[in-house]
Amino acid sequence: MSKFYTEDHEYAFIDGDIATIGVSHHAQDQLGDVVFVELPEKGTTFEKGDEIAVVESVKAASEVYTAVAGEVIEVNSLLEDAPETVNAGAETVGWFIKIKMSNTADTEGLLDETAYQTHIAD
Amino acid sequence: MNKPTNKMNNVGRPSAPNITETHTDHPTFTGNKALQINEPLLFEVGSVEQTGVDIAAPRDVSANRLGGLDRDEEIGLYGLSEPQTMRHYVRLSQKNFAIDSGMYPLGSCTMKHNPRINEKIARLPGLADIHPLQPQQTVRGAIEVIENLADWLMKLTGMAAVAMSPKAGAHGELCGMMAIEAALRARGEATKRTKVLIPESAHGTNPATAVFVGYQVQTIKTRDDGTVDPATIREALSDEVAAIMLTNPNTCGLFERDIMEIADAVHEAGAYFYCDGANFNAIMGRARPGDLGVDAMHINLHKTFSTPHGGGGPGAGPVVLSEALAKFAPVPFVHRNADDNIVSLVEHKQGTQAFGRMTAFHGQMGMNTRALAYILSHGQDGIKQAAEDAVLNANYVKAKLKDVLTPSFEEQSPGFKRPAMHEALFQDDFLKDTGITTLDFAKAMIDEGFHPMTMYFPLVVHGAMLIEPTESESKDTLDQFIATMRDLAKSAQNGETERFLNAPFHAPMRRLDETLAARKPILKWTPNAD
């Protein structure tokens, strides 16, 4: 599995042509206690850069965009009743959706883990 | 000594505090604290059997005419007898902070004194107990009140017309932007002009309103001194821009000093100037928005003209309109017939250029009466004096606190000597490295008996604290407030975090868990809930 990030703190973890999408540990920390995540329905298709979700804390809300194009094949149902899962493990149990990528070249231009760590340290 | 037959009380009682007793803060059995009494929900003290009204028995009929739609199941409404109702809501009221009980310097909300003559006249039967659709000849006195208030608002703002029906500030914004869109349609430019320019310091209602009317929002950066640069506006203007929405004085409490240049640029580009009038209190009687180039501006009667805030409304948001927009004002509007000098309400848009209707009926009459009573009480001299005192108070607070709190826009512009208007804006730099946030600081103010200022707004400064004392506060109260704020700031800087991090300690409740409320919303009482 290879890990990619956007400058806006979304991640796409790639395993073959399947991308797991979510927000970074740093992003959940900035948002504070997550109280709600609005997710798309299974079967929806997205272009790279489309808004796929909204993540909300008590006093803030953020749109989440996908770094890769494709069809949603799985939605993290845990988040519906337990949005705090995002705080508990943003990059593990708190993932948002899985996308079957329509173009594996979409990862070009994304940050790798080291580059992302440098980006947020700035 | 008295003889035993004498009726005089000869048994003494303790009549001074026992000073040897050490104070212990033991919990009470009830959980109550003297005047602060826990009050359960209505549904925990009342029942579906109880009622606090006596209503005459319904007349006898042979059969009802509900068409078989009778409500057979219990609704589940709980009632209380009259004395229980009184006690329930009086006890609840005692858990509220209010202007009548203390200083409420909530920035951009203009929490000024609410005179009670306004309440009295608003309840006169000929003004309160009249129906919006009874024949107009039976309500001319009420229509004249609307006309009279409209006249004051137009003269104080130097504008050509005023739409009196909007129900609150945000509703007024909507009305103003609709008038602008209507004017663009009349010019045949509505499909082309799709953008609205809004500074980043604006109140959230501005972008929400623009989108409501179908516009795209283009956010405008403010310059380092907290105001809008006309050069930035000129750059953003094009034949795709419908309007700018600008607050003046702005949400940083500053007068937009280049406002006339901005207005000219906007008009040259064929766009309109919407002014958010939330802060009109600072300049009323000293400047007229119409002279500044404004095309539309709402006036929050519950801020500037003192109709009670009522725990969040009702408000009223009349919108003054320039000559260019006047004819597009929505129905209803007051018309005085030139022939017989009789006033009436025009209720239908047919035959006019009105863009439509904002609400059923004629708007917030109950707020109109109160606002007009406030205005007549002040007169033009009092209104000017009120604005001056509001600005004086804000600048006094700023001057007395700027060495201990961090005033915004001073560091960015060294030697920055411009006055605040009716609000003083600070940011949280003075709390740096204390571990204390603006929120903690505000909660400690509650313990000291003050309502906190507006926090974290405007968004353009970090950890914003927006203080609006209003003209209603005396110098003594301001001095107490200033002394308290200084004490708190020093305490924070001295590392006395205890006072802040878990504050408030002395309010009816401790800090509430807003995360829990949002994650697992419980929005109503349910029988037999856990």
Added chain:
Amino acid sequence: MRYLPHSPTDRKEMLDAIGVSSIDDLFAEIPAAVRVENGFGLPNHATELEVDRFFRKQSDKNLAASAAAFFVGGGAYRHHVPATVDHLIQRSEFLTAYTPYQPEISQGTLQTLFEFQTQVAQLYDMEVANASMYDGSTGTGEAVLMAHRATKRKKAIISGGVHPQYIEVIENLSDFGEKSVLKMPANVEVLGHAEIAQIIELLDNETSCVVVQTPNFFGELADFTALADAVHAVKALLIVVVTEVVSLGAVKAPGTMGADIVVGEGQSIGVGLNFGGPYVGLFATTKKLLRQMPGRVCGETVDADGKRGFVLTMSTREQHIRREKATSNICTNAGLCTLAFTIHMTLLGEKGLRKMAMASHNGAVILAERLSKITDVDLLTTSFFNEFTIRLNGHNANDIVNALAAQNILAGLPVSRLLPHNQSDDLLVIAVTETNSDEDFDLLETALREALS
């Protein structure tokens, strides 16, 4: 000036502390060209007595409902509001507080909002209610926009039985948001179940919502259960409007009939006529649609000591956080009117509301029967709560109402007042509440009989 605390000495000391020599220095930012130096040609301040006299004079020019035999409805109703309500809402702590931004010192307002939301949900038989809208008409406009958001469609079908001014509000909002509105004719003869059948025919996959009203503008009641099923079959939403909330003490609730959004006017309870405002908009929906709901919401939580308390919640839907992506631009709503509503409803309780409802209904049944016996009067409404429509054959209802007003009888609402182009000049809508006496009935019947003869 009695409202301003500063003495000239105070002002001088404060200017000194600021470091300026005169108040004008603080207004120096206002361009010199536009400073107002010599007033506006308006009067100077007035004494309290003068203000009182002015308004008494204005008040005395009007015919108050309490001074007349009163039968006007059409979305605003005269009910008796107990004195306790007006006393309690004038408590300083309720009257002069603002939106409960600091929950630790606002539990009074917050707990009453929680009670209000519960009462509204109970009355409408819905899962969740918000903390109020401005009034019924603006709430209805927002309900349509909410349905558009939730369904991602743009077409609303509006029953001809919805209050004409509510329809104007919907049309206005739709006009500026480029949404489409399909308006059914306001024909009193086909409203009710006949119209429902027509609406069902018109449903399609572009329909976002159907808006109906009960009792409708002409007073007629209808069962919307079948309509709800048909609306849901095309994945649209049913919005039910209730302008007379007291009807819910007698008539089956919209929620029971399958409504997705119920919205209405709460003025009848606690608020009074006020010449049209301020009123209080009631708004309720299902849990499923909660996140699309406009307006403020109060929710239960606990404080640091584990004690139950209340806060404003789910504010990420609102303008101050979501800005241009908010569900609505609403901010200040109807605070004090929600309090009046809640206190009055608490005084009534289930028993009081049901009695008030039946007193209003039975009065209307009796008056309708009496009036329908007059020559030239036809009763057009078959099932109704407290409001019914009569046709004054060959007579202009507006003229009749004006003639009776001169005798201190406010006989009702001529349909032509709201629908001037509807060829309905002879229609009169009459409302009855528990406040109408037998003497009122006698006065109206006699005067109407004379006017029509």
